[in-house]
Amino acid sequence: MLWFRRKPKGTPPMTVQNRQVKLASRPVGVATRENFSFETAPMPAPADGEVLIKVLYLSLDPAMRGWMNEAKSYIPPVQLGQVMRAGGVGEVVESRSPAFKPGDFVVGMTGVQEYAVLKAEHLTRADPNFAPLPAWLGVLGMPGMTAYFGLLDVGALKDGDTVVVSGATGAVGQVVGQIARIKGCKVVGIAGGPDKCRMAVDEFGYDACVDYKAEDVRKRLRDLCPNGIDVYFDNVGGDILDAALANLARGARVVICGAISQYNTTTGMKGPSNYMSLLVNRARMEGFIVFDFAARYGEAAKAMARWIAEGKLKHREDVEEGGVDAFVETLNKLFTGENVGKLVLKVQA
């Protein structure tokens, strides 16, 4: 029956099979390929109200490492045998909802797979004419929302504040720094290596950037923020959080957005030894989850879009090739600091 072999054996047409990455075991420390199974499943079919999406780009986020753990958190852990949770942007290939039609571009929690079926109400629209699709996973997606509400609401940014941002060029940090600058504040970044520090200043408009790999962060912050830090937006935790705590201004707000330096720990989280600076400086440290601001995403998206259109808000994505099979290695670039800007995995063209 040779006539069936229109493609070489072992290469099924992409349209009828779905490559998936499932969590196979819970990582201890850094996640490895052994913690996942790479499977090929039949193409899923949408039910009423659902949409079939061809996933084009996946968002790779530090929080994903936490989702692999069993511990109770703000969302349930990914179960063993489940497709790894991930946000993605893709193209509608089949719709059983009046809200979307084939050819539309959408953002949603697609998971690490080539095709996903999602309920229409869990999807938002992406417009590639306004910004490239990967930006809808960054500045115009969750990282952008996180930056906006974390800085303005949780951080309660005020005129004249001195703002310090760790992970200064990362997906969230690059937006935090720019919003603070747009609001007229003095902004100091913290990033790893001269290239990122240069980018922070030249591309994102930070007043200065501390290279934590080469400099004494505590001392540099003291020099750069002689009146203390009013808002510290923390993406990293660990020693850098302590260095910032040592330099708070009175009434400071420490926004806890992430702790990327601690997510792969096998020896226990490092708590901030300098937390009593909160007492001395009548300061507060506050955590948040961007989902709580869902009702106000529209407000943030409108502001971001305007700033982008006005050329005030730039964005940088690091789009890596390799498809879903490269998921683990690409994700781990976040923890070694190899990525530059919002890390995105290209799934397919």
Place this chain on the structure above:
Amino acid sequence: MLWFRRKPKGTPPMTVQNRQVKLASRPVGVATRENFSFETAPMPAPADGEVLIKVLYLSLDPAMRGWMNEAKSYIPPVQLGQVMRAGGVGEVVESRSPAFKPGDFVVGMTGVQEYAVLKAEHLTRADPNFAPLPAWLGVLGMPGMTAYFGLLDVGALKDGDTVVVSGATGAVGQVVGQIARIKGCKVVGIAGGPDKCRMAVDEFGYDACVDYKAEDVRKRLRDLCPNGIDVYFDNVGGDILDAALANLARGARVVICGAISQYNTTTGMKGPSNYMSLLVNRARMEGFIVFDFAARYGEAAKAMARWIAEGKLKHREDVEEGGVDAFVETLNKLFTGENVGKLVLKVQA
């Protein structure tokens, strides 16, 4: 000239000499007698606007250990050679201010000495007919103010909150627990040993008290606070802070009042490893200094006095004998947990 010896040799009349305890060197770890010099100085004389006070009781507070360090804090460190800073209550023996007359009882920063000269505007009145003098260093003094503003303002106490208080029977904790109960909240204490735990429940009205010396604090808090902790008032830091953080309710407020478990550390402060619970639970951790509420002390004092008069607010002081020479040993009872209630040193009758 035997006629001068109306008292036995070596025992000068108390009215003409002033016994003082001065900081001689900065302690490393627990303070010892060697860190102080015990001196006898001439009786000080008040200038215009000043008052000479016979110190009767001294307040011994955990914060005093911090004042002995050189590090920058919310007030300057005690300088070497300076009389050790302390709050005290005493009797006016000579006044060069119209605000006070001999025989009045006053509270102020007298220092660790038998007689002190202070400006009248730095003194407040104590009424021994309303409450015994030591209570003016506790529930009616700084610890009471600290409890009131820390719980109600910083902790933003709300109806129906579940409140947890460490150092539950201490100077501040005993007041925090009772105010929370007066406000109708569920209140769980944490204290060391069965006696203090019994006192927390029987005398101060806590719903329950965890004995951190005998019980798994994290697990007991989970059992006692099945819906999580809304306000955690922390006086101790260390592992107990971590246990509380592991049990926060969503939107919790962690009030950082002190960290007595860490004040004598020689190996560095232990930071709260579970601080990411602030993120998961959208919670905040906030420090404060009671002095910032000075303009509202009257409000708090009025409320406390009413509750005491109504029998709703009890207070317990631990009055130790020994005079100023016993300062160091008595202070250290705070750190071993030997004291029960507000620790006060009786200076003289």
